[in-house]
């Protein structure tokens with residue numbers, strides 16, 4: 001089952017913030033991501049499992065990174081078919097510069 005091009009939403013269980021995502025590439029996305037709605041918020045955001053209005057405009061995208069990944073855990077995550085998430089602009093292009101450091105807890109695939 002491919003979710004490429006599918007719209008999904010994540011809702012923060014702490015601040016209640018919501019982000020809308022789109023899958024740009026084939027791959028797996030996380031059920032939980034750390035909060036992207038509020039900068040200081042550490043809360044987990046929970047996936048809506050693509051059960052959302054597919055005409056929503058995404059503000060984040062899941063993508064397969066090209067080029068070398070420095071972080072080892074992250075590199076492994078991508079090698080296993082995991083996608084990464086990043087904010088995008090209204091026109092669908094990634095926000096420059098790279099919005100978040102490529103951080104990932106060892107063994108975790110939550111980002």
Ligand SMILES: [Zn+2]
Nearest residue numbers: 012015035041
């Ligand atoms: Zn939050």
